[in-house]
Amino acid sequence: MKRLYFVVPDKGSCQNLVAELRDAGIPNRHLHVVASLTVPLDDLPKAGLTQRTDIVHGFERGLALGGTAGLLGGMLVxxxxxxxxxxxxxxxxxxxxAGxxxxxxxxxxxxxxxSHxxxxxxxxxxxxxxxxxxMVDVPKDELKHWKQLILAHHPEAEIGVAALPQT
Structure with a gap:
């Protein structure tokens, strides 16, 4: 999966874009919206903890570092x-x-x-x-299709792309 990042100018544009993406087959769980506290999101799919913070990255690093420390400790014993x-x-x-x-x-x-x-x-x-x-999560092989579709209807959107962690 890849995550597309779209910056849209206002709530109305975001609502239209989200509705079009839902109609095109993107499930709600793959749509995540972030805005300042002064912008009410109402019915827009708000980004969750895993999208807004580094909790997943922290988990992965902790697993690796803790496992390494545990392995070394066990070998010392x-x-x-x-x-x-x-x-x-x-x-x-x-x-x-494991501990x-x-x-x-x-x-x-x-x-x-x-942490953000x-x-x-x-x-x-x-x-x-x-x-x-x-933020829109799409299959890697459909990335180009979704970018073109969105820009065709919303040329005001600015697009960025990032890889999602493997789950």
Whole structure:
């Protein structure tokens, strides 16, 4: 999947564009709208936590960092077992690795939920000036089709593209 980013000048343009995309077959769960607090979105599909923040990226980094730390910790316990403790070998390493990955993923997810999505940084000025950002998730092989369709009906839209994390 790819995410298309459209900056539209006002709420009316965004409502028209969203209606056209829905009619063309884009499901609501693939439409995400971001605007400043002064712009009421009413019935527009508001962007959720995963679109507005870096929580997914934080989860992935926490999983990798926590898993690595757990693996190293487990290997250290095997190499230098505490006095009087018989280490459980591979099971111990696997358990400590999994525990580290879980703790890391949880910790960095909680930290990242409060940081803005880095992909939205380019649009902060537009949003601050009352324009609306519409994000549309489309299959990678249909990217060109959707860009052409939208620009044919809404030449005022400014388009950007980003890859979505694999799920």
């Amino acid at each position: 095997l190499a230098f077992p505490p006095a009087g403790v018989v280490a459980g070998g591979e099971a111990l390493v696997a358990a400590v690795t 580290g990955a879980g703790v890391g993923a949880l910790a960095l997810s909680l930290i990242s939920k409060d 999505n880095k992909d939205l940084a380019a649009f902060e000025d537009d949003i601050a000036h009352g324009r609306i950002l519409l």
